[in-house]
Amino acid sequence: MSIRVLCKQTIVLGVTGSIAAYKAVEIASRLVKAGAHVDVIMTEAATQLVAPLTFQAITHRPVTTDLFDPRGELGIDHVALAKRADLMAIAPITANTLAKLAQGLADNALTTTFLAVESPVIVAPAMESHMWLHPSTQRNLDTLQAWGTTVVEPESGHLASGAEGVGRLAEPVSIVDTIRFVLGRDGPLAGRHVAVTAGPTREAIDPVRYISNHSSGRMGYAVAEAVRDLGARVTLVSGPTALRAPAGVEFVAVTSTHEMRDAVLDVLPDVDAVVGAAAVTDYGPAVSSEQKIKKAEGGFSLELVHNPDILMDVKAWKEARERTHPIIIGFAAETENLIENAQNKLVRKRMDLIVANLVPATFGSDRSQATLIQVDQPVERLPSLTKTELADKLADRLVYLL
Ligand code: CTP
Numbered sequence: 472m473s474i475r476v477l478c479k480q481t482i483v484l485g486v487t488g489s490i491a492a493y494k495a496v497e498i499a500s501r502l503v504k505a506g507a508h509v510d511v512i513m514t515e516a517a518t519q520l521v522a523p524l525t526f527q528a529i530t531h532r533p534v535t536t537d538l539f540d541p542r543g544e545l546g547i548d549h550v551a552l553a554k555r556a557d558l559m560a561i562a563p564i565t566a567n568t569l570a571k572l573a574q575g576l577a578d579n580a581l582t583t584t585f586l587a588v589e590s591p592v593i594v595a596p597a598m599e600s601h602m603w604l605h606p607s608t609q610r611n612l613d614t615l616q617a618w619g620t621t622v623v624e625p626e627s628g629h630l631a632s633g634a635e636g637v638g639r640l641a642e643p644v645s646i647v648d649t650i651r652f653v654l655g656r657d658g659p660l661a662g663r664h665v666a667v668t669a670g671p672t673r674e675a676i677d678p679v680r681y682i683s684n685h686s687s688g689r690m691g692y693a694v695a696e697a698v699r700d701l702g703a704r705v706t707l708v709s710g711p712t713a714l715r716a717p718a719g720v721e722f723v724a725v726t727s728t729h730e731m732r733d734a735v736l737d738v739l740p741d742v743d744a745v746v747g748a749a750a751v752t753d754y755g756p757a758v759s760s761e762q763k764i765k766k767a768e769g770g771f772s773l774e775l776v777h778n779p780d781i782l783m784d785v786k787a788w789k790e791a792r793e794r795t796h797p798i799i800i801g802f803a804a805e806t807e808n809l810i811e812n813a814q815n816k817l818v819r820k821r822m823d824l825i826v827a828n829l830v831p832a833t834f835g836s837d838r839s840q841a842t843l844i845q846v847d848q849p850v851e852r853l854p855s856l857t858k859t860e861l862a863d864k865l866a867d868r869l870v871y872l873l
Contacts, residue, residue, distance in 0.1 A: 475863055476655045476700040477647075478506035483552050483588070485561035485581045486526070487568045488516020490631040491597040491640035495562055496521065498643045499529050502650070508532070510552050512581045514568065538580040545580055552580075553587035560650055561585070562623070563597035563640045566608050573611035591653045595623040595646050600636030623649050623718075645718055651700050652719030658702030659870045665703045666738050666797070667695045667746045668781060670710035672728040674755030676773065677764045684750050688712030689837070690802070691748030693862035695720050698746075701866050706742070708734040710749060728752055728778040735781055739788055743873055744798040746865070747782045754778060782820045789821075798823045798872050800865065804830040813844055823872055826865065843868065 482502050486495045495511075502509045511526040512535045523534040535545055535552065544551045553559075561568065561581070568581065572594075577583040585592065594615060602608060603625060612622055623641045630638050640646075669691020673681040688709060695707040696717045705720040708731055716722040725731045728751050735745065754775035764771075782801050789797070799822045803813035806829070813827035827842040839861050843851040845868070853864065 473504075473506035474651065474700075474859070476651050476658075477502060479508070480506075480557040480654060481508045481510065481555050482650065483556040483559040483584060484509055484511045484526075485559065485564070485568075485584070486511060486513045486517040486521070487561065487563060487565045487581065488514055488520060489563040489565050489597040489640070490520065491563040492517045492520040494640055494643050496525055496529060498560070498562055498646055499526055501643060501647045503530055505647070510556075511535070512552065512584055514579055514581050516565070516567075535580045538583055545583075549583060550587040553584045553589070556584075556588050556590045558590050558593065558650060558654055559585065559588045560593040560595070560646065562593070562595035562643075562646050564594045566596075566598050566602045566605070566611075569594070569596060569608060569611045569615070573614040591619070591621065591656075593621045593623060593646070593649055593653055595641050595649075596625050596638075597640035598625070598638050599630055599632055600634065600638045603638045621649060621653055642715075645715065648696070648718035651696070652717075655700035655702050658700065660698055660866070660873070661702030663703045663743045663873060664706070664738075664741055665695075665698045665744045665746060665869070666706045666708065666735055666742045667691050667698070668708045668731060668735060668749035668751070669695065670712040670714075671750050672710045672731050672752045672778075673726050674728065674752050674778070675726075675759040676756050677760040677762065679763055682755065682775075683752055685831075686710075686712075686750035688714050690839070690858050690862070691746070692717060693858040694746050694748055694865055697859070697862035697866040698869060701870065706738050708749075728755065728781070732779045732781045732784055736784065736788065739785065739797065742797045744796075744800065744869055745782070745785050746800045746869075747785075748802055749781070750804065751781060752778060753780075780820075782822065786821045798869065800824045800826070800869065803827045806830055810842065810844070810850060813842070817844055817846065824865075824868055826861070 509530040526534045540546050571582050577586050626639045627637045628639045670688030671683045671686040673683045675681050695705050699705045707720045708723045723734045757774040757776045801822045803816050805812045817825040824845045840855045
C-alpha cells in the first residue's frame with residue numbers, strides 16, 4: 472500500500488556497521504512498499520554484516536559502497552545522491568559514524584553524502600549502552616541535533632553483547648514513521664494543532680474488571696498519522712489499545728471516559744480541530760468497588776450512570792466562548808438508518824463533519840465503507856477504503872475546513 476507522503480520521494484538510506492544493520496533491510500522494504508525510491512549507501516563495515524545485493528534486490532536500485540568506484544554513480548558525481556535526496560536517513564548509525572559526522576569528516580560515500588545533503592536528515596543510533604551513554608556520543612548527537620538532524624532514540628532491551636540496556640535500534644516501523652513525520656512537516660496543516668481521540672475507554676467495575684467495547688483504535692491512529700503527515704501538530708488522546716504511539720505526535724494515554732474528556736479539555740484552548748474517533752464508553756458503574764467483588768449466590772446487578780459526552784463538551788466550550796474553532800469532526804457508528812442517525816448527531820453535537828459507518832462490519836476490520844456528511848454539502852458515499860485511505864480523505868477535508 473502506498474503511503475502518500477512517501478510516494479515517489481527519494482530516500483537516501485545510509486547503513487553503518489552495527490549488528491542491527493540487518494534491520495535496515497526491513498526499513499528499505501517498508502519504504503519501497505510505501506512507494507518511495509530508496510538509494511542505499513553502505514559503509515565498508517556494514518558490508519561485512521549484510522550483503523549489498525540484499526538491498527539491491529529490495530530497492531531495485533544500485534547500492535553505493537565505494538566513493539571511488541569508477542562504475543558507480545558517485546565515481547562520476549560524488550554528490551549525486553545528496554542532490555536528489557528528499558530525505559537522508561542513517562539507520563543504524565554507529566558511534567563511529569556519528570563522531571565522523573559531528574566532525575565533518577568525508578572519508579567514505581556515506582559521510583560525504585551527509586556533508587553535501589540539503590534535505591532533512593534522520594539518524595537512528597544503535598550501540599552498546601556504555602558507548603551510547605559516553606559523553607562523547609551524547610555531545611556528537613547534540614551537535615547533529617543543533618544542525619536540525621532528527622534523532623530516533625534507541626530503545627532499551629537485549630543488546631548484541633548479551634547485556635540488557637539502552638542502545639537497541641528503534642523498531643523499523645518507528646523509523647519509517649519518523650521519516651513520514653519529517654517529510655510532512657511543511658505540509659498544508661503546518662502551524663495547525665489537531666486533537667484526536669482514539670480507541671475505547673474503560674469503566675472500572677472493580678480493580679480487575681471493566682466495561683468497554685471492541686474498538687481497536689486503528690481509525691483514530693490512522694487519522695493522527697494522516698494529519699501529522701500533512702504537517703499538523705497532533706495530540707493523540709488514546710484509550711487502551713495494542714497500537715504503537717505514532718512518531719512525532721504528543722501522546723496522552725488515558726483509561727476512562729472522564730480521563731479522556733479531561734485530556735481533551737486541557738488542550739482545547741490551543742487546538743484548531745478535534746477529531747473524535749474514540750469509541751467512548753457511554754455508561755460506567757455508579758460506584759467502582761475498591762476491592763475485587765466476590766461472587767455470591769444468585770444474580771448480580773450493576774447500576775450504570777451516564778458518562779460525559781466529550782464532543783458535546785467541546786461544543787459547549789465553543790458556544791460559551793462564541794468561537795468557531797475548534798472544528799469538530801465526529802464519527803457515527805450505526806447498525807441501522809445510517810444517514811438519518813448520523814445527520815442527527817451532526818446537528819446535535821454541532822459537528823462540522825461526520826463520518827458515518829455501519830457497524831459491526833467496520834469494528835476491528837482494516838477496511839471501512841464510510842459516508843461523509845458535512846453541513847451544507849452533498850452527502851458523499853465513499854467506496855470501500857482502508858482506514859489509512861479514509862484517514863487521508865479526512866485529512867484533506869480538514870485542510871479545506873481550516
Ligand atoms: N462521543 C464522545 N463522547 C461520548 C460518546 C461519543 O465524544 N460519550 C463521540 C464519538 O467519539 C463519535 C461521536 O461522538 O465521534 C458519536 O459517537 P456514537 O457512539 O456513535 O454516538 P453517541 O452520541 O454515543 O450515540 P449512540 O451511542 O446513541 O448512537
